[in-house]
Amino acid sequence: MKPVLHPLPLPSVVYHYCSVDTFFQIITNHTIRLSDIEKSNDFMEKKWAIQQCLQHIRNNLHNPEYPCSRQPGLASRLLREMEQQFQQYNTMILAACFSSERDLLSQWRGYGDNGYGVCIGVSSQEEFRPAYHRAEQYLNLKGSDQALPSSLLFANIRYTTREIEAICMQMFCIYMNWLPLRTSLEQAATQLVRILYPALPFFKSRAFSEEAEWRCVYYPDLPAPPYESETFDETDFQQLLSREILEENLDRFRILPLDYRLRKNNLVPYRDLSFDDCPGSFIRSITIGPKCPLDRETVKVFLELHHISISMKDIYLSDVSYR
DSSP: OOOOOOOOOSEEEEEEOOOOOHHHHHHHHEEEEEEEGGGOOOOTTTHHHHHHHHHHHHTTTTTTTSSGGGGEEEEEEEHHHHHHHHOOOOOOOEEEEEEEEEOHHHHHHHGGGGSSSSEEEEEOOTTTHHHHHHHHHHHHSSSSEEEEEOSOOOOOBBOOOHHHHHHHHHHHHHHHHHHHHHEEEOHHHHHHHHGGGGGGGGGGOOGGGGGGGGEEEEEEEEOOOOTTTTTOOOOHHHHHHHHHOOOOEETTEEEEEEEEEEEEEEEEEEEEEOTTTTTHHHHHEEEEOOTTTHHHHHHHHHHHTEEOOOOOGEEEEEOOOOO
């Protein structure tokens, strides 16, 4: 199977924009938070990618360039089953978001507390390299199976529909060919949805392209709804949940137990990544937002007190003219 995605080279540093309060928590606790993307600022997370995927298949059922056009009736039934499966399959995805740009107006507006926040530069060459290679494998559907990835993925966001359409049609046509011999319509749709699902967090509308986003993603090992179906196993759910409330090592991080915070009258699940074993090498720079009252000397001393030693030249004041 030829690769359908072409990742950008892994940058040496990526940048996390946040409020001063979040900056304080990151530095004092030595953690980066992975939160449920469906409860993020963009409420269309995942939904947009699903819509693009299904719409492209729908538009090309009779396209002679694709093998599915030779059996349009079977293709239509498989598509309808996929649509039903996607409505039900909504398991949790946790993510931390970064940018490849250090001082970007759109990021200050959207994530840096409207310019009153801070941008934290973190090392990605070593810390995220295993997750980067793992994402490359999954997003090109190499060795994919029914299970979600069991560790971190790290990749750049794609802002074009072309790549997600290529993934969808490639997998749809493969499973179309398998249907008569290997599996039922329902099983084929279930496998398709489960294989495509890990890719969803890495696609966004081109309207967000200025953000130049990279994303670290973790998939909790919890079953997707519906939880009242005949196949739902309460005992199995409890066993999976017990693993999510334990610490474990992931690459160069420790991932802390699943927890919740309140946001706009909603419970938002998260797991924190601890960089406690490498705080000095992980935090590479700090940029103070264009409206932020912090000064460089205060930031320098604060970092030193929490065992993060970076040069004063790596503590920047934003150059963005934003009032």
